[in-house]
Amino acid sequence: MSLERVSKILELKGFTKEQLEIEVEKSVDELNAEKEKLDSIISTFEGAIDEFNDKQKRGPVRSGDLEVFYRYFQHLKKQIEQQKLAVVKKRLDVDIKRNAMIEAYKEKRVFEILHNKMLQEEMRETSLNEQKDADFDFVARKIRK
Numbered sequence: 001m002s003l004e005r006v007s008k009i010l011e012l013k014g015f016t017k018e019q020l021e022i023e024v025e026k027s028v029d030e031l032n033a034e035k036e037k038l039d040s041i042i043s044t045f046e047g048a049i050d051e052f053n054d055k056q057k058r059g060p061v062r063s064g065d066l067e068v069f070y071r072y073f074q075h076l077k078k079q080i081e082q083q084k085l086a087v088v089k090k091r092l093d094v095d096i097k098r099n100a101m102i103e104a105y106k107e108k109r110v111f112e113i114l115h116n117k118m119l120q121e122e123m124r125e126t127s128l129n130e131q132k133d134a135d136f137d138f139v140a141r142k143i144r145k
Contacts (some may be wrong), residue, residue, distance in 0.1 A: 003118045010115050013108040020101040027097050031090040038083040045076040 052069050055061055061069075 001114075003115070003122060006111060006115045006118055010108065010111040013104065013111050017101065017104040017108050020097065020104050024094065024097045024101050027090065027094045031087070031094050034083065034087045034090045038080065038087055041076060041079050041083055045073070045080060048072055048076065 048069070052061075052073075055065065
């Protein structure tokens with residue numbers, strides 16, 4: 001594999017890594033948004049419980065009001081469960097993308113190491129060739145004298 005080819009692959013690996021970093025950042029933002037939605041629903045649920053308790057403290061609660069509260073609590077519980085599932089899915093998505101990003105880092109690093117070794121080998125060969133030329137010139141001068 002040529003040095004030029006390795007350089008191109010290294011450049012592509014860098015782009016891939018950057019794209020995955022952006023995807024991970026976007027997924028983390030989406031996860032945080034889902035968590036905020038969950039917190040908001042839980043807060044609403046707790047507020048409704050407090051309101052129900054206040055209503056009970058003030059006196060007897062009519063059966064119609066009980067039914068409304070019961071349906072509302074059921075609705076909120078269902079929303080909370082659905083939102084918890086959404087958070088878990090987003091968390092898994094973040095983990096998958098984060099693992100892909102880590103693999104991209106590793107692949108890029110492998111090509112960086114390969115690129116550096118090829119550069120060092122090329123520099124070593126250039127140095128050897130320059131030394132051979134210098135030795136040849138020295139020997140040629142000695143023979144001419």
